[in-house]
Every structure is written in C-alpha cells, then in structure tokens.
Amino acid sequence: MTVITRFAPSPTGFLHIGGARTALFNWCYSKKMGGKFLLRIEDTDKERSTQAAIDAIFRDLKWLGIDWDGDAIYQSSRAARHAEVAQDLVKKGKAYFCYCSQEELEAMRAEAQAKGEQPRYNRMWRDRDPATAPAGVKPVIRIKAPLDGETVIDDAVQGRVTVPNSQLDDFILLRSDGSPTYMHAVVVDDADMGITHVVRGDDHLNNAFRQKVIFDAMGVPCPTFAHIPLIHGADGAKLSKRHGAQSVGEFKDMGYLPEAVCNYLLRLGWSHGDDELFTKEQAAQWFELGDINAGPSRLDMKKLDHVNTHYLRLAEDERLAAEILARHPELKIDDEHRIRLAAGMHDLKARAATLIQLAAEAKFYLVDEVAYDEKASAALHDHDAHNAMHHIYDALARLGADFKEAAIDTAVRKIAADHYEGKLAKVMMPLRASLTGSTSSPPILKAAEILGQAETMKRIKAALHWMHDHGHHHH
RNA sequence: GUUCCCUUCGUCUAGAGGCCUAGGACACGUCCCUUUCACGGAUGUAACACGGGUUCGAAUCCCGUAGGGAACGCCA
Numbered sequence: 232m233t234v235i236t237r238f239a240p241s242p243t244g245f246l247h248i249g250g251a252r253t254a255l256f257n258w259c260y261s262k263k264m265g266g267k268f269l270l271r272i273e274d275t276d277k278e279r280s281t282q283a284a285i286d287a288i289f290r291d292l293k294w295l296g297i298d299w300d301g302d303a304i305y306q307s308s309r310a311a312r313h314a315e316v317a318q319d320l321v322k323k324g325k326a327y328f329c330y331c332s333q334e335e336l337e338a339m340r341a342e343a344q345a346k347g348e349q350p351r352y353n354r355m356w357r358d359r360d361p362a363t364a365p366a367g368v369k370p371v372i373r374i375k376a377p378l379d380g381e382t383v384i385d386d387a388v389q390g391r392v393t394v395p396n397s398q399l400d401d402f403i404l405l406r407s408d409g410s411p412t413y414m415h416a417v418v419v420d421d422a423d424m425g426i427t428h429v430v431r432g433d434d435h436l437n438n439a440f441r442q443k444v445i446f447d448a449m450g451v452p453c454p455t456f457a458h459i460p461l462i463h464g465a466d467g468a469k470l471s472k473r474h475g476a477q478s479v480g481e482f483k484d485m486g487y488l489p490e491a492v493c494n495y496l497l498r499l500g501w502s503h504g505d506d507e508l509f510t511k512e513q514a515a516q517w518f519e520l521g522d523i524n525a526g527p528s529r530l531d532m533k534k535l536d537h538v539n540t541h542y543l544r545l546a547e548d549e550r551l552a553a554e555i556l557a558r559h560p561e562l563k564i565d566d567e568h569r570i571r572l573a574a575g576m577h578d579l580k581a582r583a584a585t586l587i588q589l590a591a592e593a594k595f596y597l598v599d600e601v602a603y604d605e606k607a608s609a610a611l612h613d614h615d616a617h618n619a620m621h622h623i624y625d626a627l628a629r630l631g632a633d634f635k636e637a638a639i640d641t642a643v644r645k646i647a648a649d650h651y652e653g654k655l656a657k658v659m660m661p662l663r664a665s666l667t668g669s670t671s672s673p674p675i676l677k678a679a680e681i682l683g684q685a686e687t688m689k690r691i692k693a694a695l696h697w698m699h700d701h702g703h704h705h706h
Numbered sequence: 707g708u709u710c711c712c713u714u715c716g717u718c719u720a721g722a723g724g725c726c727u728a729g730g731a732c733a734c735g736u737c738c739c740u741u742u743c744a745c746g747g748a749u750g751u752a753a754c755a756c757g758g759g760u761u762c763g764a765a766u767c768c769c770g771u772a773g774g775g776a777a778c779g780c781c782a
Contacts, residue, residue: 349778371780500719
C-alpha cells in the first residue's frame with residue numbers, strides 16, 4: 232500500500248508555525264515511506280477564506296522547501312461531490328433529513344446541558360417519516376451515528392483511544408443550503424484522495440471519532456490517525472498574538488533561514504535520539520510517527536536562534552549578501568560596497584544569530600559616513616582617544632601599499648606599547664568606534680584592511696573632526 | 707457540565723522493567739581564549755508532578771489524585 236499523506240490548511244490567515252510543523256511531519260512521513268504528500272486548501276468557508284491567505288500558504292510552504300505532489304486541491308471545487316455522497320448515504324439509510332429549526336436545536340442543547348449531559352441533537356428526525364416534514368423548510372442531512380457501544384481509534388501518536396458512542400450525536404453532513412460541513416468534506420476528500428495517514432493537530436482528536444462514523448457509513452477504510460500536540464508559547468499557553476510571531480512569514484521577516492525553521496520545528500515534538508542539527512531530508516529518512524511526542528511543547532526562541540546561528544555559518548556568502556542588501560533598501564549600494572561586503576562576510580556571519588543582526592553588523596561596510604551610537608560616542612570621549620587616534624592616523628598613513636591586517640596589527644601594538652603601557656584597548660576601541668560607529672564589530676583590523684587605506688584614513692579623520700567639535704584637544 | 711488527551715532539568719528532549727547515583731541540546735553560572743561583542747574550548751547548577759500498587763527490580767506497567775489542554779456549531 233502506498234502511503235498518501237496530506238496537509239489541509241484553511242486559508243483564513245497566514246501559514247501558522249504549528250501548521251508548518253504539521254506539514255513538515257506529513258511531508259517527512261510520505262518521503263520516508265516512498266509515498267505521496269498532497270496539499271488541500273480547505274476553503275469551504277467563503278466568508279473567511281481569502282486569496283491573499285492562499286497565496287501566503289503557497290509562498291511560505293515553498294520558502295520552507297516543502298513541495299507537494301500534483302496540484303493543490305481546492306475543497307470548494309468539490310461541493311457537488313460532497314452533496315452526492317451525502318444524498319447517497321440517505322438512500323442507503325445511513326443518513327437522513329432533519330427539519331429542525333435553530334430554535335428547536337437550541338432548546339435541545341439547553342435541555343441536555345441542564346441534565347448535565349453533552350449538548351447535542353436529540354435525533355428526533357432519525358426515524359420520523361419525511362412526509363411529516365413542515366412545509367417550506369429546507370432540511371439538513373444528518374448521519375446516523377451508532378447509538379450504543381464504543382468507538383476505538385488506534386492513534387499512531389496517542390495510542391488507543393476509546394469513546395463511548397453515547398457521546399456522538401447525529402451531526403450534520405450537508406447544510407440546508409446544500410453545502411457540506413467541515414466534518415463531511417474532510418472525510419469525502421480524504422477518502423477520494425486515498426489518504427492513508429492523517430497527521431494533524433490533536434485539537435482534531437475528538438473529530439476523528441465523528442469522521443470514523445462517516446468513513447464507516449461510506450464503506451471506506453478509515454485512515455491511520457496521528458494526532459500531534461499543539462505548539463504553545465513560552466508561557467505554556469496556546470500560541471497567540473501576544474506571544475509575538477505566529478506565522479511562518481513573520482519568522483522569515485525576523486531573519487530566520489528556512490532550513491533553520493525546518494530543523495527547529497521538526498525537533499519540536501519529534502526526535503531521533505540525541506540528534507539536534509539535521510536537514511529535513513535527513514529527518515525524512517529517520518522519520519517514524521511513533522517518535523512523535525504525545526505531550527505539548529513550547530516555542531523557545533533562544534534555541535531557534537542557536538539553530539539559525541548554525542545555518543547562517545553554513546550559508547553561502549552570496550546568498551547572505553543578497554539578504555543583507557534586501558534589508559537595507561535605504562542605502563545606495565555601489566560596487567565598492569559589494570566588494571567590501573563579500574570580503575567581510577566570513578567574519579560577519581560567524582557572529583550573527585539572525586539576518587537582521589547580520590544586516591545591522593554589516594552596515595558599516597555599506598555606508599560612506601559612519602554615525603556613532605551611544606557607546607561609540609563614549610569611546611571617542613575617552614580622554615586618551617584623541618591622542619590615540621592621531622597616533623593611529625600617522626602610523627597607518629605610513630603603511631602605504633602594505634595596508635594589511637598583519638602590518639596594521641604591528642603598527643597598532645607599537646602605539647599601545649609606546650604610549651599606553653601595552654593596553655591595546657586604548658587604541659582598538661576608538662579605532663573600532665571610528666570605523667564602525669559601534670563598540671561591537673568583527674575583528675577591527677581585518678575590517679580596516681577590507682575598508683582599505685583611503686576609506687580607513689577618511690573615517691579616522693572624520694572621527695578626529697567629530698572629537699574636535701565635541702570639545703576634545705591634545706593633552 | 708460531559709467526553710477525550712497530556713505530565714522527565716527553566717525549555718526541547720533521550721529513555722520501550724535492570725545499561726539510570728537519569729544522557730544530550732538550548733538557556734544560565736564559572737574558567738580559558740581574546741582588541742570589543744560574539745564564536746570556540748572546559749566545567750558546573752538543574753528533572754522522572756504526587757500517592758498507591760504490580761515486580762527480586764519501575765522514569766518505564768496498572769490504579770487513583772493534582773495540574774494543564776482539547777472537543778462538544780447549518781466554523782474549519
């Protein structure tokens with residue numbers, strides 16, 4: 232039997248981070264089994280579904296590198312088939328028309344609740360002659376759920392789960408306007424698509440019992456279910472807006488690489504021994520539904536940062552340069568900037584956790600004038616800074632063609648030894664501030680080499696002017 | 707309210723009755739490296755929710771308790 236899995240998002244918002252993980256699990260399992268992975272857009276709720284959300288789902292899945300077999304299936308396009316199956320079930324005596332009004336249904340729920348029972352439909356039309364139907368009322372179609380006994384599902388993650396059938400009411404398959412309910416559409420589509428394994432959030436675990444009733448009525452074997460726990464925020468509560476990012480697009484904007492997001496998400500709730508860093512292709516070779524955890528897990532941005540740091544170092548310089556430039560639309564970039572960025576990338580990418588940090592750290596290579604941040608200003612206010620900068624200026628001016636890290640290093644150490652009792656920081660910090668506008672940067676002497684003698688001298692001179700304007704003089 | 711699910715360091719997890727004085731990763735502490743911040747290296751703190759069983763032996767199996775979550779729509 233060929234394994235066929237699916238990911239079935241409803242396009243009522245952007246692709247949720249939890250949904251992405253569900254897609255990843257389905258994708259991995261199909262790859263592991265040499266099967267297929269299908270995509271179905273559950274757009275039957277016309278009020279809430281939007282084209283923008285559909286586009287975002289495609290875009291984010293592609294960004295993550297999750298590809299699906301064949302074309303995406305739109306649930307809305309299958310409405311006629313859903314109705315056909317419901318009508319067929321009525322003909323076979325597995326379902327029936329119900330003419331109850333909203334008011335009657337509400338009364339039933341209230342009555343059940345008052346008796347301490349689950350609010351549900353009381354099955355009044357189950358065995359009633361349709362000829363007695365009130366005139367002018369469009370009926371819904373309800374399933375005949377089993378009246379007694381129990382339903383058992385062997386869930387690949389949760390284990391054997393049993394529910395007494397007394398809990399299942401005759402829920403609606405087809406609405407009075409002829410449209411299918413979610414419960415019905417899902418089952419008909421899964422059946423028609425030949426889905427063998429349904430991996431989804433455990434908020435659907437209860438639904439699985441209702442869906443099994445429909446599969447049974449249709450005479451189609453029920454797929455294997457694997458209900459995975461939801462992802463929670465750092466505080467353990469369900470992921471919501473106040474936790475910050477929820478959608479894949481937001482993680483992208485925050486500067487995380489798709490391979491890092493995939494790795495992190497896969498490791499959340501699934502494990503292969505102690506393995507931490509792996510590609511989704513590697514995970515696919517290892518993947519077993521039984522290795523998914525039954526308990527919920529929380530999003531840990533610190534760990535995501537760590538994983539992202541790892542992949543940032545592995546990433547090609549050209550790719551990162553493009554990402555950095557895309558994050559600095561305000562800058563006018565010329566070839567000189569590009570060359571510096573390429574030369575500096577090696578040291579740059581070894582220190583950043585996200586593309587945002589990387590872009591911020593790279594900025595001094597992409598500007599012609601440096602602005603000093605608070606700490607850099609303070610460094611330039613140090614009472615030795617002005618003299619130190621003069622020494623540096625003079626020493627670097629003499630370097631000429633040998634403007635290399637090693638030569639600069641020798642010159643700078645000599646200044647520290649001659650004037651500051653060997654305290655390198657006395658020389659390094661003002662130099663760093665003048666070249667980068669910050670007190671935190673990649674190795675500054677290498678950066679000076681990359682900037683080149685002319686640009687380095689220009690920035691030192693600019694710093695000397697700045698210090699003069701801010702009341703600094705020779706001591 | 708009814709039904710269902712879950713529970714190992716702060717977090718993600720390993721663990722399938724003896725390999726567990728419970729291992730790894732992130733985070734955190736200390737030290738080393740060092741021109742800053744990082745990185746890297748070393749090292750340390752830290753968990754089987756609780757209570758009963760079963761067993762020669764339980765983190766692992768069973769039953770309760772507590773805590774957390776989900777579902778009960780002509781939403782998906």
